Amino acid sequence: MLKITRYPETKNKSLQVSSAADNYLLNFLKENEIPKGNLALVNDRFGYLACHTADWNPYSVIAFKSQEKALRINFKNNNLELADSHLLSPLDSFPEKLDVVLLRIPKSLDLFKLYLHQIHQASHENTVILCSFMTKYFSKQMLKTAELFFEEVNQSLAWKKSRLLILKNPKSKQTVELLKSFQWQGLEIQQYLGVFSADKVDYATQFLLNNIKLKQSEQTILDLASGNGIIAASILNKYQAQNWETPELHLIDDSFLAVASSKFNLPGEKNHFHYSDDLEDFKDKSFDLVVSNPPFHFEYEINTEVTMDFFEQVYTVLKPNGRFILVFNRHLRYTTLLKRIFSKVDVMVDSPKFVVMECIK
Ligand SMILES: C[S@@+](CC[C@H](N)C(=O)[O-])C[C@H]1O[C@@H](n2cnc3c(N)ncnc32)[C@H](O)[C@@H]1O
Structure with missing residues (x-):
């Protein structure tokens, strides 16, 4: 057995x-x-x-x-x-x-x-x-x-x-296009079939990206659960638009196809890709900023344990005073746990559906 x-x-x-x-x-x-x-x-x-x-x-x-x-x-x-x-x-x-x-x-x-x-x-x-x-x-x-x-x-x-x-x-011959693409705020995003949020940017991610306040001094950034790389690509775009120094960007996702897709969307030399389901790779790496629209749907299951597990891991890979900015659906009860882990936790912006939280180490 x-x-x-x-x-x-x-x-x-x-x-x-x-x-x-x-x-x-x-x-x-x-x-x-x-x-x-x-x-x-x-x-x-x-x-x-x-x-x-x-x-x-x-x-x-x-x-x-x-x-x-x-x-x-x-x-x-x-x-x-x-x-x-x-x-x-x-x-x-x-x-x-x-x-x-x-x-x-x-x-x-x-x-x-x-x-x-x-x-x-x-x-x-x-x-x-x-x-x-x-x-x-x-x-x-x-x-x-x-x-x-x-x-x-x-x-x-x-x-x-x-x-x-x-x-x-x-059937004798059948080829389908395995890559899809769409435009968002001047960015051309490509992704393989089956990668999160095809044809559009997820609404929670849009809410995050339309409201996030970045700091020029933040030069090492992690996009956690990066999917097609839209968060990292948009952050890079905002840095470039303000003529700030190009940051070192790391992207991590559990999905092979997501990581492969994000490589199309962030071709620069300062972008690094990690096919992984935890932050073990980053034990010695200290980030100024970690940004995420974390997962809670896994196929037909809803499970917040994976995300909650990440909060502790994020704390350890942040520099002192480093920031963790995440967006989540209002009904998910993450705030108590975040307050237990981080020294300062504030709502950056919220709406009837989503919350963007800023957590300081
Ligand atoms: C809500 S989506 C966000 C994707 C992208 N950041 C966006 O905003 O479109 C969550 C992502 O988490 C990834 N994911 C799920 N479990 C993970 C884990 N344990 N480690 C890393 N990524 C994970 C999924 O593959 C998916 O791409």
């Missing part, structure tokens, strides 16, 4: 490591006696599918640093061997043709499209792609996305409130 845990850990008992949508995939594989071949796993958030199919030596598409960590932890705890060469980024091509794919359909159907684009390129006429989802999240757009790439798209019967889309027979 495998013991599989979540990373990051959570105190919230309602957040599980797997769902019926995972088990439906595994059962289908077993019950249909699908012969062993080249298997790929996609959007397997904690390595649950990977641990259960380790004897297939599957390829795992890793879209998040935290996902990679979860996979490593679970393989180690279950004495399973993980082949590093079988861990692929969402932009890597599969090194060989695939026979079977198990895919948990992500909340972002743009990301589903990007995944299917890569799978389609590695499919042959007998490849079977099993895509699972909880029935309550079904949308017709799932079918439309799958039909872009495959001739046969069939739905299974429901099992424990989950369902499968079974895709076969790849």
Whole structure:
């Protein structure tokens, strides 16, 4: 019996490591006696599918640093061997043709499209792609996305409130644009499909950027949970508009595609990119300013533990008197914790929906 845990850990008992949508995939594989071949796993958030199919030596598409960590932890705890060469980024091509794919359909159907684009390129006429989802999240757009790439798209019967889309027979040629772009306040922002806030700047981020008060003296800046890099890009723009010295900008995000996107948007030499889910890289780095629109949605889950964990970490990487400026939805109760950690915490600006808080070390 495998013991599989979540990373990051959570105190919230309602957040599980797997769902019926995972088990439906595994059962289908077993019950249909699908012969062993080249298997790929996609959007397997904690390595649950990977641990259960380790004897297939599957390829795992890793879209998040935290996902990679979860996979490593679970393989180690279950004495399973993980082949590093079988861990692929969402932009890597599969090194060989695939026979079977198990895919948990992500909340972002743009990301589903990007995944299917890569799978389609590695499919042959007998490849079977099993895509699972909880029935309550079904949308017709799932079918439309799958039909872009495959001739046969069939739905299974429901099992424990989950369902499968079974895709076969790849269309002869299908290429889709994996990058999108939009304009905002004179900036051209590019991002891969599935990166946070496609086609526009998130409203909380807009509120932050329209109200943030910057200081010329702040020369080392961290954009925490940077997504496509819009916050860092906008800050850089404001420094340049005032002829201030170009600051040293660091961007960190858990999402591979977010970090890859932000590189397009901040080409300068003083910009540094970190694909990471914590601030371990910055133990010796002291920032004048940390700015963030922190995450609290993870797929269909709402979880503020990750963000709250960051507050302590931010404190340690700030210089004395350094500032942490963050925007959050008014209903999120971060203020008490921030006041416990930082010496001075003030509302910089607020609205009925959002709060921008300035915290001084
Ligand atoms: C609310 S979005 C903000 C993105 C961007 N700053 C903006 O304003 O558009 C939050 C970002 O946090 C990232 N994220 C989630 N968990 C993270 C973690 N543990 N470490 C770093 N980034 C994380 C997500 O990938 C997402 O890009």
